Amino acid sequence: MAAKSQSKWSAAPLLKELRNDPMLWLLALVPVALAAAKLIPAAHVLLFVLSVLAIVPLAALLGRATESVAEKTGDTAGGLLNATLGNLTELVIAAAALRAGEYALVKGSIAGAIVANTLFTLGASFLLGGLKHHVQEFNRATARLHAALLFLATIALVSPSAIAKADLAPGAALTQKLSVALAVLLIVGYGLGLLFSLKTHREIFAGAAHSAEPGEPAWPIGLALVTLAVVTVLVALMSEIFVESVQKAAETFGMSQAFVGFIVVALVGGAAEMAVAFSAARKDRLDLSVGIALGSASQIALFVGPVLVLLSYVLGPTPMDLQFWSGAVVMVFVATLVAAFITGGGRSAWFFGVLLLFVYLIFALTLYMLPPQLE
Amino acid sequence: MAAKSQSKWSAAPLLKELRNDPMLWLLALVPVALAAAKLIPAAHVLLFVLSVLAIVPLAALLGRATESVAEKTGDTAGGLLNATLGNLTELVIAAAALRAGEYALVKGSIAGAIVANTLFTLGASFLLGGLKHHVQEFNRATARLHAALLFLATIALVSPSAIAKADLAPGAALTQKLSVALAVLLIVGYGLGLLFSLKTHREIFAGAAHSAEPGEPAWPIGLALVTLAVVTVLVALMSEIFVESVQKAAETFGMSQAFVGFIVVALVGGAAEMAVAFSAARKDRLDLSVGIALGSASQIALFVGPVLVLLSYVLGPTPMDLQFWSGAVVMVFVATLVAAFITGGGRSAWFFGVLLLFVYLIFALTLYMLPPQLE
Amino acid sequence: MAAKSQSKWSAAPLLKELRNDPMLWLLALVPVALAAAKLIPAAHVLLFVLSVLAIVPLAALLGRATESVAEKTGDTAGGLLNATLGNLTELVIAAAALRAGEYALVKGSIAGAIVANTLFTLGASFLLGGLKHHVQEFNRATARLHAALLFLATIALVSPSAIAKADLAPGAALTQKLSVALAVLLIVGYGLGLLFSLKTHREIFAGAAHSAEPGEPAWPIGLALVTLAVVTVLVALMSEIFVESVQKAAETFGMSQAFVGFIVVALVGGAAEMAVAFSAARKDRLDLSVGIALGSASQIALFVGPVLVLLSYVLGPTPMDLQFWSGAVVMVFVATLVAAFITGGGRSAWFFGVLLLFVYLIFALTLYMLPPQLE
Secondary structure, X not given: OHHHHHHHHOOHHHHHHHHHOHHHHHHHHHHHHHHHHHHOOOOXXXXXXXXXXXXXXXXXXXXXXXHHHHHHOOHHHHXXXXXXXXXXXXXXXXXXXXXXXOHHHHHHHHHHHXXXXXXXXXXXXXXXXXXXXXXXXXXXXXXXXXXXXXXHHHHHXXXXXXXXXXOOOOOXXXXXXXXXXXXXXXXXXXXXXXXXXXXXXXXXXXXXXXXOOOOOOOOOHHHHHHHHHHHHHHHHXXXXXXXXXXXXXXXHHOOOHHHHHHHHHXXXXXXXXXXXXXXXXXXXXXXXXXXXHHHHHHHHHHHHHHHHHHHHHHHOOOOOOOOOOHHHHHHHHHHHHHHHHHHOOOEEOHHHHHHHHHHHHHHHHHHHHOOOOOO | OHXXXXXXXXXXXXXXXXXXXXXXXXXXXXXXXXXXXXXXXXXHHHHHHHHHHHHHHHHHHHHHHHHHHHHHOOXXXXXXXXXXXXXXXXXHHHHHHHHOOOHHHXXXXXXXXXXXXXXXXXXXXXXXXXXXXXXXXXXHHHHHHHHHHHHHHHHHHHHXXXXXXXXXXXXXXXXXXXXXXXXXXXXXXXXXXXXXXXXXXXXXXXXXXXXXXXXXXXXXXXXXXXXXXXXXXXXXXXXXHHHHHHHHHHHHHOOOHHHHHHHHHHHHHHHHHHHHHHHHHHOOOHXXXXXXXXXXXXXXXXXXXXXXXXXXHHHOOOOOOOOOOHHHHHHHHHHHHHHHHHHOOOEEOHHHHHHHHHHHHHHHHHHHHOOOOOO | OHHHHHHHHOOHHHHHHHHHOHHHHHHHHHHHHHHHHHHOOOOHHHHHHHHHHHXXXXXXXXXXXXXXXXXXXXXXXXXXXXXXXXXXXXXXXXXXXXXXXXXXXXXHHHHHHHHHHHHHHHHHHHHHHXXXXXXEEOOHHHHHHHHHHHHHHHHHHHHHHHHOOOOOOOOOHHHHHHHHHHHHHHHHHHHHHHHHHHHHOHHHHOOOOOOOOOOOOOOOHHHHHHHHHHHHHHHHXXXXXXXXXXXXHHHHHOOOHHHHHHHHXXXXXXXXXXXXXXXHHHOOOHHHHHHHHHHHHHHHHHHHHHHHHHHHHHHXXXXXXXXXXXXXXXXXXXXXXXXXHHHOOOEEOHHHHHHHHHHHHHHHHHHHHOOOOOO
């Protein structure tokens, strides 16, 4: 038992990765950020930069640990775990903003993460893959399923304001009740989607599993669980520093809060996953890239977002509703439509990546130049 | 000639069906409803429930009679008959509302019937079929044609308010003139669509004919014609009771008029056809289910709705225009888009049905919780 | 060298075409229009009609000359030339309106040309081809690429007003800055699209080249270049007469300026190209028709339009922004969506043409009956 326990809890794989992956050296900034937050709490720009840089390697570790646990627990349970904890970083950051009552930031980061995944991660994967390979193929059933789920989420977001011309005062009782109902419906829809893709019709989605790349051995289960717990706490601490400093830092940089929430937070929270997607595309494993990009987007839209609405009853100062500002809904809808159109053929070349990135660029430019009035 | 006439007019098939199909026993409520309307005209809720329940078996008989006539009159003429009389129930109900000047109810029931067919009938068919069969195939050319027709109708609905920022006062002369022009254009478009699918390119749409299920022998032509005439009159009588009682009943149930028109009327008017579509899906005859669901939707959008606009000049107190409240247009557009996307592949599994039903549920929830302000 | 020069500069091919093509006899109206503009400058309706009729044959000559130059300069350079000069007529007309500060007319003609190409040229090609051939096939990769480019342009058009709720006062500094940025981005996107379709992945788009019909020998290069130069000047002169007279003439005819810019100018400017597309469809060369229709549309959206925004800094009295009235954006978006949906299958029959033409008819009817209030 000792030997087994030894291997179960051995930290050797973690140490090996720390040695080999320069990105993980950014972990040194975690204690620096914590100390700075205590000693110089008014240095908002410094705290903002430190917390952003520290979240990147933590997100990478979190992803690695989740995948290792998932691999040990069998196919279906593992898929389920990946599908619920896969965007833990985004969830923890948003929960920190939720506790601070920064609902515009929460909503901005949810919508921003959906758009960043469908346009930036997918587009850059297509471009990077396409620069190396003439034409690449991928399982289009996966893309279709995620696009359909994203459409469902978009419809839930747009429904209250587009169908009922009722003026939806934030926090109004009816809007709130409807938001909870729609949140539950989206979570159930997401659950049924997992049942469909992981259980009853898994053969259709073969090859698109959102898993670690082969060749990298999984960590021992004990190490993975401890890492999961410790790193989640660290991400939460960094997120708190981030949320407190972001508004002031944005002012200093001359960015609107919308731009920060929508573009900066989304890219920071997803950096680790993006790295995996890009590397897979270069290796012509586009199924993995598409699975990560669209899988993350639908997970955030149908699981992370709705869970945050429900969590707001426990964590937030007041309940949060599911009403996004109309610009965010337009961007999520357009991103879904474009991704569905581009992935419809199951084939890719570099220019498809350019198209997706250009749409993202249009959004970023517009947000940067014309800061929208958030509700 | 006597013998032939005998067989032509024999009511035996009708009586046999009355014995075997328990749904038809609800016909007993027709005289009850008529008597109640005379004796207790103020019992709105009772009259509402009686008229709703009486319309269901009448719609089933109407469908059966139409199909029998269609079968006797040859392929093209029969297809034409089915395509024009297939939604006679909806037309008669809406005409009753038209005569009463209840234009919000008329428009609500038109848009509601389109959405109910594209989302509920199609979705439940996919779900019920998918629970029995792993993957089901259907002729996607049919789905594409109907989706294209529905897009045409949506564009006609959205065009006046989206293109011209003119404020469209209801009944304004210009809006009215444009509505008539667009109504004629849609009817011509529908006619050309029939010419295309029934005549010039019928081989593409093989297998998707909207016909009676094989095995059920057609009724004698005489019986079918008499049933058609008598039942149409009965549906008209029930519809009048329904239209008079629905508003008060809705108030009692705490439902908005929008919810009643959009959800309740649509499901009642289409109940008989839905039963046929669901049964076909269980028997893996998905072509029939898709043909009924999308065929009915495009028929209502391009034929029933425009005919009602033209009829309003004869039947209504004032002309009715083709301007729907924007929420209805959004729902019709989204329903068309989702149905086009889901049926694009020509294959189905249970989860596709869930997706369509969830979109319908989102619409129903929103209408129920946030009653829209109708014009 | 004399003989070679002789053949290079020989005007014989031009004279031959002038004899054989009755449409070119309209060229006689060019001097008539010039004289009339000098002698009776107040006869707006006459000047309008003369300039419109004179532009049609000039556009045909311009197209013929461009193609001849393109053919002589090798495949890639020729494709590039075609892709940039292919809509020279539209560019020259719009530049004349730009100089006069008629920005509503410029924008109307840009949006109108996009819609006329995607709906009218494509629809009439499908209809005319389909009346002769039962089912026609075409390279759907071309259609997909152009649809994707058109989506990109639509997103750039809709982005500022839909994402940022900022009130976009015409000429406001921020809107202007964003418009320039988006214009540059679209031109770069168009350039990369050419690189993709003409160079790196040309094999995918084989058969869809936007070239002269085989059998018609190219003109000698000298003749082509001289024609190009002279005809461009003549189009510019006619355009000036046209722009000066159109507003007054529209009032006389009872048309709104929106209808004139959107429908009349677009059909006049594209008449020559349409003739080529229709003739190709009749000869079952649908790849050419689709290439002309969608290629012109994406060229106007991503090249001509943005170039006009940049040109406005040089030519116009004040800078022009990329903000279109919302109705124009809706029409461009709907036209793109419908064209993408209809061409998605790579096959065509007459009814597909009817559908596209009916959508165009709905737009034209709405603009004619309900003149929109332009900004």
